Amino acid sequence: MTVDHAARRARLAAALPELSADAVLVTKPVNVRYLTGLASSNAALLVRVGEAGAVLATDVRYIETARRICPDVEIVQERDVAGALAGRAAGARLAVEAHHMPVAEFHRLGDARGATLVPVSAPVERLRVVKDEAEIDLLRTACAITDQAFADVLPVIRPGVTEREIARALETRMAELGADKPAFDSIVAAGPNGAVPHHSPGDRPVRRGDLVTMDFGALSAGYHADMTRTVAVGEPAGWQRDLYDLVREAQRAGRHALRRGASAHDVDAAAREVIAAAGHAGDFGHGLGHGVGLEIHEDPFLGPDKPGRIEDRVPITVEPGVYLPGKGGVRIEDTLVARDDRPELLTKTTKELLVL
Amino acid sequence: MTVDHAARRARLAAALPELSADAVLVTKPVNVRYLTGLASSNAALLVRVGEAGAVLATDVRYIETARRICPDVEIVQERDVAGALAGRAAGARLAVEAHHMPVAEFHRLGDARGATLVPVSAPVERLRVVKDEAEIDLLRTACAITDQAFADVLPVIRPGVTEREIARALETRMAELGADKPAFDSIVAAGPNGAVPHHSPGDRPVRRGDLVTMDFGALSAGYHADMTRTVAVGEPAGWQRDLYDLVREAQRAGRHALRRGASAHDVDAAAREVIAAAGHAGDFGHGLGHGVGLEIHEDPFLGPDKPGRIEDRVPITVEPGVYLPGKGGVRIEDTLVARDDRPELLTKTTKELLVL
Numbered sequence: 001m002t003v004d005h006a007a008r009r010a011r012l013a014a015a016l017p018e019l020s021a022d023a024v025l026v027t028k029p030v031n032v033r034y035l036t037g038l039a040s041s042n043a044a045l046l047v048r049v050g051e052a053g054a055v056l057a058t059d060v061r062y063i064e065t066a067r068r069i070c071p072d073v074e075i076v077q078e079r080d081v082a083g084a085l086a087g088r089a090a091g092a093r094l095a096v097e098a099h100h101m102p103v104a105e106f107h108r109l110g111d112a113r114g115a116t117l118v119p120v121s122a123p124v125e126r127l128r129v130v131k132d133e134a135e136i137d138l139l140r141t142a143c144a145i146t147d148q149a150f151a152d153v154l155p156v157i158r159p160g161v162t163e164r165e166i167a168r169a170l171e172t173r174m175a176e177l178g179a180d181k182p183a184f185d186s187i188v189a190a191g192p193n194g195a196v197p198h199h200s201p202g203d204r205p206v207r208r209g210d211l212v213t214m215d216f217g218a219l220s221a222g223y224h225a226d227m228t229r230t231v232a233v234g235e236p237a238g239w240q241r242d243l244y245d246l247v248r249e250a251q252r253a254g255r256h257a258l259r260r261g262a263s264a265h266d267v268d269a270a271a272r273e274v275i276a277a278a279g280h281a282g283d284f285g286h287g288l289g290h291g292v293g294l295e296i297h298e299d300p301f302l303g304p305d306k307p308g309r310i311e312d313r314v315p316i317t318v319e320p321g322v323y324l325p326g327k328g329g330v331r332i333e334d335t336l337v338a339r340d341d342r343p344e345l346l347t348k349t350t351k352e353l354l355v356l
Numbered sequence: 357m358t359v360d361h362a363a364r365r366a367r368l369a370a371a372l373p374e375l376s377a378d379a380v381l382v383t384k385p386v387n388v389r390y391l392t393g394l395a396s397s398n399a400a401l402l403v404r405v406g407e408a409g410a411v412l413a414t415d416v417r418y419i420e421t422a423r424r425i426c427p428d429v430e431i432v433q434e435r436d437v438a439g440a441l442a443g444r445a446a447g448a449r450l451a452v453e454a455h456h457m458p459v460a461e462f463h464r465l466g467d468a469r470g471a472t473l474v475p476v477s478a479p480v481e482r483l484r485v486v487k488d489e490a491e492i493d494l495l496r497t498a499c500a501i502t503d504q505a506f507a508d509v510l511p512v513i514r515p516g517v518t519e520r521e522i523a524r525a526l527e528t529r530m531a532e533l534g535a536d537k538p539a540f541d542s543i544v545a546a547g548p549n550g551a552v553p554h555h556s557p558g559d560r561p562v563r564r565g566d567l568v569t570m571d572f573g574a575l576s577a578g579y580h581a582d583m584t585r586t587v588a589v590g591e592p593a594g595w596q597r598d599l600y601d602l603v604r605e606a607q608r609a610g611r612h613a614l615r616r617g618a619s620a621h622d623v624d625a626a627a628r629e630v631i632a633a634a635g636h637a638g639d640f641g642h643g644l645g646h647g648v649g650l651e652i653h654e655d656p657f658l659g660p661d662k663p664g665r666i667e668d669r670v671p672i673t674v675e676p677g678v679y680l681p682g683k684g685g686v687r688i689e690d691t692l693v694a695r696d697d698r699p700e701l702l703t704k705t706t707k708e709l710l711v712l
Contacts, residue, residue: 039556060641061554064681098460103452103475106459119459168531175524181541198417200395285416325420 003134006072009035009047009054011127016049021095021118023048025109027082028100030294031124033222037069038062044081045073046088055088057081082109090114095123122299129291129299130313135223136337136344139292139315142183142225143335143346145218149173150229150349157356159208159233163188163201170216179218183225184296187215194230194329197286197321208234211244211328217296217335224296226317227347228333231354240328244353247322247330250274251351254288254302254318258336258343264306271320272304280322289317292335314338315346359490362428365391365403365410367483372405377451377474379404381465383438384456386650387480389578393425394418400437401429402444411444413437438465446470451479478655485647485655486669491579492693492700495648495671498539498581499691499702501574505529506585506705513712515564515589519544519557526572535574539581540652543571550586550685553642553677564590567600567684569677573652573691580652582673583703584689587710596684600709603678603686606630607707610644610658610674614692614699620662627676628660636678645673648691670694671702 012035016024026032026045033039035047036056043058043066057076058066066075078084086094086109096106098119110117131139153169167186174182189199191210199213206212210233217225230247232240254271268288275284287303292315300308300316310316319333332351336343368391372380382388382401389395391403392412399414399422413432414422422431434440442450442465452462454475466473487495509525523542530538545555547566555569562568566589573581586603588596610627624644631640643659648671656664656672666672675689688707692699 040554061552064552065555096459098463099458101459102455103457103459103462104454104477107454107475119463121460171537172528172531175528181527181538185537196417196420198396199421 003037003132005035005037005070008127012047012124013049015123015126016047016095019095019118019120019123020093021120022092023089024095024120024123025082025085025089026097026124028097028124031097031128032056034124034128034294036073038066039222040066042079042081044085046085048089048092055085057084086115092116093118095120097123125299128293130311131293131315131337132313135293136313136315138221138223139225139335139337140346142179142218142220142223143227143348145174145177145179145220146216146225146227147347147349148177149218150214150227154354154356157206157212157231157233160205162203162205163190163193164203166206166212166214167201167216170214174218177218179220181219183217183219187213189213189329192326192328195323195325195327197323197329197331206233209237210234211236211240211330213329213331215331215333222294224292224294225347226292226296226333226335227349228319228331229349229351229354230330230332231356233356235355236353241353243322243324243330246275246278246280247320247332248351248353250320251318251332251334254320255334255336255343258310258316258318258338260310260312260338260340262310264300264302264308264310265304267310267318268302268304268306271318275320275322283322283324284320285323286321289319289333291316310338312338312340359393359488361391361393361426364483368403368480369405371479371482372403372451375451375474375476375479376449377476378448379445380451380476380479381438381441381445382453382480384453384480387453387484388412390480390484390650392429394422395578396422398435398437400441402441404445404448411441413440442471448472449474451476453479481655484649486667487649487671487693488669491649492669492671494577494579495581495691495693496702498535498574498576498579499583499704501530501533501535501576502572502581502583503703503705504533505574506570506583510710510712513562513568513587513589516561518559518561519546519549520559522562522568522570523557523572526570530574533574535576537575539573539575543569545569545685548682548684551679551681551683553679553685553687562589565593566590567592567596567686569685569687571687571689578650580648580650581703582648582652582689582691583705584675584687585705585707585710586686586688587712589712591711592709597709599678599680599686602631602634602636603676603688604707604709606676607674607688607690610676611690611692611699614666614672614674614694616666616668616694616696618666620656620658620664620666621660623666623674624658624660624662627674631676631678639678639680640676641679642677645675645689647672666694668694668696
């Protein structure tokens, strides 16, 4: 499956009139990548209404790559990529990415360049919410690497190994399996550290009787996998098994609520109510999930106060957790794709409690 | 050596009057980390003139960590971290980080919170340019890991191994040696790919007769190492050896020009003139170097049009390159610390041409 970047740019251009703009200056790197295929830390793209083609600016470090992969786009070599493109839009009403462009950059471009800048909220992110099948296929690959790495690293998780060593083993195995790098900083939290949702893996060794939570994923071709599993090292205590079963039931409820047309609030509530009914409402302090794609966290977000409804072909995580300070915690997370009816599960590792 | 975060906050508070501000809202994550020690993707810090202490806001995922490592700071648990702190500054003239805060966030906070927002350019980055000895020590560690990984991976670089495999070997070895992760996406460019300064490592195998450029480094305790070496696989051709000698001579000239009081322009020129004199002015299209610390690219920058002068205790890279499209390239880069006189070299790998 190939990606049609020109079609994406055409969709963006078609949205400009309703944003009261003649053109849009895309400066957020991941959005430039979405619209051109170019991954660069210094690039910008000008997309205009009508017949005028797109213009891509980047600096000498990326110019050869840009010419190779964007043969159908006019390319400008310039270090001040935004300044160069704003200059090309003199006299136009030029939309800029208000959620990304720093206020100093907004003033610099507005003062100097003769275009009228129109701050617009996330014009490219809106297009990115619903994925095409080529993107979903890339996510399938990233999630398959993640599943396989977890299976391969399970034998490493035994008393004495440190959180950091487990994280490194997962990351090394993902790289061997073809990941470009980890999709985000891996979380490995053993025993009481499991009560910290975003614990950084440290030198604590795993002990018999620990629950160990691992939240990690592969980045592959720009797309991010995200999975969390909690395992028991040694036979779990009653409270540990009860906590696990509760979170697993909540996660199932969240997955089953995920379908086209469901509200972001209702999907969150389906899982949250299970946890609240068990008396743990105060121990699940974060949202239920988030979209994934070219960013690890992107629209839509699932939470009690999140707006909007789920659409078909939206990859998203479902990741309830219960955190008991001083004792530990459980989180279970899958990456799924919302569909018309049942979601497609991309992370396929078992959700049975693994006792190692 | 321990880090005195309170002293850093006091220096920031002392700078507020000249910025015409009563308080500053720090929202850039790496700056929050510099001032508190907390590494979080969602945290903000309020620093005020006078007796009022600092206030740190973060969400449930990081709150336990914040309480543990910042016992001397008032801590607020809130998802909207910037909104919560702006509310605490009602009536004040509140400096915000104009180079970081998105224009939409600037309008949101300004409209709703009763503080008068004052966009200020990089108030914390200014403090971060000159490092304390504890920071330089962390950079020494990151650079030592980088050197050792390079030495250990040299035997891997032989005909048939791919760019990607070399990058993975470097990254795995850095992790084994204690790195938290790579400081940036590693560059490995073999043969003609060496003409692309920021080439992404791919499936091209190394061939006898290639120059291979590797630009990589370790991230350790938040601090970034950055080193580039170019090696020859098999006996180099005359043009390859000449190119290497030229870049090496330019890099030496740049290092020797680096001292307290030198202008950023002059340090760049010292290296650039060597390359220009050999007829390659057009083949060195990027700046000579950049500061390193909690970010991989930070002030000061060395380039033909860069302002400012070098100070004592400023870690910085010196990295000239010559790139010949279709043929290949050479880049040689060290991380150094500018001192009163001779710079301190942190990356100690030989700059003799290694023929593998």
